[in-house]
Amino acid sequence: MLEQVNKAVWQTSPIMDPKAPTVLELCDIRLIRDEQHLVNIPNLTIRQGAPTLIMGPNGAGKSLLLRLMHGLISPTQGRVDFDTDVQQAMVFQRPVLLRRSVAGNIDFVLKAHRIPRAVRKDRVNALLRMADLIPKARQSARTLSGGEQQRLALVRALALKPKILFLDEPTASLDPSATHAIEALIRQANDAGTKIIMVTHDPGQASRLGGEIVFLHKGQVLEQTGVSDFLTEPKSTAAKHYLAGGLLF
Amino acid sequence: MQDFASSLHSSFGMILSGDAQLWAIVLLSLRVSLTAVMIASVIGLPLGAFLAVSRFRGRQILVVMINALMGLPPVVVGLLVYLMLSNSGPLGVLQLLYTPTAMIIAQVVLITPIIAALSRQIIQVLDAEYDEQLRSIGLSRLGSIPVLLWDGRYNLLTAVLAGFGRAIAEVGAVIIVGGNINHVTRVMTTSIALETSKGNLELALALGVILLLLALIVNAAVSFIGQGARQTAYA
Numbered sequence: 001m002l003e004q005v006n007k008a009v010w011q012t013s014p015i016m017d018p019k020a021p022t023v024l025e026l027c028d029i030r031l032i033r034d035e036q037h038l039v040n041i042p043n044l045t046i047r048q049g050a051p052t053l054i055m056g057p058n059g060a061g062k063s064l065l066l067r068l069m070h071g072l073i074s075p076t077q078g079r080v081d082f083d084t085d086v087q088q089a090m091v092f093q094r095p096v097l098l099r100r101s102v103a104g105n106i107d108f109v110l111k112a113h114r115i116p117r118a119v120r121k122d123r124v125n126a127l128l129r130m131a132d133l134i135p136k137a138r139q140s141a142r143t144l145s146g147g148e149q150q151r152l153a154l155v156r157a158l159a160l161k162p163k164i165l166f167l168d169e170p171t172a173s174l175d176p177s178a179t180h181a182i183e184a185l186i187r188q189a190n191d192a193g194t195k196i197i198m199v200t201h202d203p204g205q206a207s208r209l210g211g212e213i214v215f216l217h218k219g220q221v222l223e224q225t226g227v228s229d230f231l232t233e234p235k236s237t238a239a240k241h242y243l244a245g246g247l248l249f
Numbered sequence: 250m251q252d253f254a255s256s257l258h259s260s261f262g263m264i265l266s267g268d269a270q271l272w273a274i275v276l277l278s279l280r281v282s283l284t285a286v287m288i289a290s291v292i293g294l295p296l297g298a299f300l301a302v303s304r305f306r307g308r309q310i311l312v313v314m315i316n317a318l319m320g321l322p323p324v325v326v327g328l329l330v331y332l333m334l335s336n337s338g339p340l341g342v343l344q345l346l347y348t349p350t351a352m353i354i355a356q357v358v359l360i361t362p363i364i365a366a367l368s369r370q371i372i373q374v375l376d377a378e379y380d381e382q383l384r385s386i387g388l389s390r391l392g393s394i395p396v397l398l399w400d401g402r403y404n405l406l407t408a409v410l411a412g413f414g415r416a417i418a419e420v421g422a423v424i425i426v427g428g429n430i431n432h433v434t435r436v437m438t439t440s441i442a443l444e445t446s447k448g449n450l451e452l453a454l455a456l457g458v459i460l461l462l463l464a465l466i467v468n469a470a471v472s473f474i475g476q477g478a479r480q481t482a483y484a
């Protein structure tokens with residue numbers, strides 16, 4: 001039964017430079033809970049370069065996939081290959097801010113990695129400036145507005161200059177200008193050499209950021225292709241439905 | 250009734266005039282219970298946090314046991330500590346029976362499970378929220394204990410105060426291991442028991458009033474701290 005499903009997986013050639021170094025590789029990954037195959041990915045290679053954007057309907061398993069790739073949950077079967085020396089960071093769908101000040105949230109990450117105090121101070125200030133949060137530095141992080149919390153979570157994730165950055169719908173529920181501010185930060189990180197792996201539901205955002213799309217449906221990768229190809233002519237019917245529904249709004 | 254009113258009146262007189270005997274008893278009570286709370290916190294807070302974040306076999310049993318120990322009757326604790334400290338007991342050589350130290354030990358035994366069990370609950374809730382974020386940052390499960398203790402400090406303080414409230418108010422354990430010796434091991438609760446039975450209502454009432462005030466202060470502190478916690482926890 002499962003084998004049949006696997007054969008049906010749409011394998012399109014990735015648009016990313018096939019010679020670019022591999023950042024992450026999923027081999028024969030299955031995540032099973034309560035006899036349900038929540039994630040089922042025979043093979044997925046993520047390469048260095050432009051952002052990898054994960055799209056798919058609610059409950060497709062996008063957040064689980066990010067957690068698997070980041071190593072927060074272990075698969076029932078299979079493995080995720082990546083260079084363990086490479087710094088990773090993640091911004092969750094619901095950002096978790098510590099019960100500390102805005103600056104304290106960033107400082108905490110640096111302290112946890114034993115960055116000397118003198119360096120920390122400058123780094124915290126630079127990141128607060130990036131997030132436009134300097135005036136709120138001393139405020140309790142959990143009193144920030146939703147958009148400010150997202151910005152803080154993002155620059156906190158950037159604090160250690162990660163080589164891989166996982167973002168789970170970082171602009172969901174943000175107003176257009178806040179969305180653009182976050183996208184600017186993401187682009188900046190991408191240009192600085194950070195591999196962005198990001199979940200989004202927004203086709204407009206996907207085309208603004210560029211890169212490749214990984215389309216997930218019921219825990220399976222149905223497509224891995226360039227953003228414009230995906231948006232103009234999705235191959236799978238599931239993606240067609242997803243985009244048609246999405247574009248109606 | 251006339252009796253009671255006049256007793257109450259003179260007991261307030263004792264409190265306000267700074268009656269030496271009265272305040273010696275109050276201070277000893279505070280010294281014993283505050284020391285016990287400090288020791289119990291040093292053991293109970295990390296223990297509770299450890300139980301909240303660790304995943305070892307038998308953890309659940311330990312959690313149930315500590316929860317059950319929260320309800321230990323003070324007289325039983327007194328009896329057990331007495332058996333340990335009495336001349337024929339394993340710790341008899343230390344000659345601690347009928348000293349304030351013995352009372353501190355008994356109260357530590359009594360309230361460590363309370364502080365550990367309450368802080369386990371508090372930390373577990375916080376950990377459910379923090380776990381993935383902290384692991385993402387690169388902290389191990391055990392490495393996250395200091396963070397959880399620090400960020401949960403307001404709520405944890407209520408656990409500590411609950412322990413203090415229990416320690417200062419209990420009579421069964423300290424009377425057994427302390428012996429209620431005048432000027433040595435006589436604390437508020439044991440004095441109240443003794444003075445009431447002797448008919449010396451003034452001192453008993455004065456101590457009762459102070460004990461009540463302490464309970465009020467502790468409760469006010471708990472709700473005040475609770476507000477602080479809600480503010481920092483503001484989501």
Ligand SMILES: Nc1ncnc2c1ncn2[C@@H]1O[C@H](COP(=O)(O)OP(=O)(O)OP(=O)(O)O)[C@@H](O)[C@H]1O
Nearest residue numbers: 033034038056057058059060061062063064065093
């Ligand atoms: N621990 C778990 N046990 C059982 N089922 C789970 C567990 N965690 C997630 N799921 C299920 O797995 C599915 C995928 O969840 P996931 O959070 O990855 O969805 P998603 O693609 O991120 O959706 P959304 O767009 O709504 O964020 C959901 O149906 C969810 O109920």
Ligand SMILES: [Mg+2]
Nearest residue numbers: 062063093168
């Ligand atoms: Mg999700």
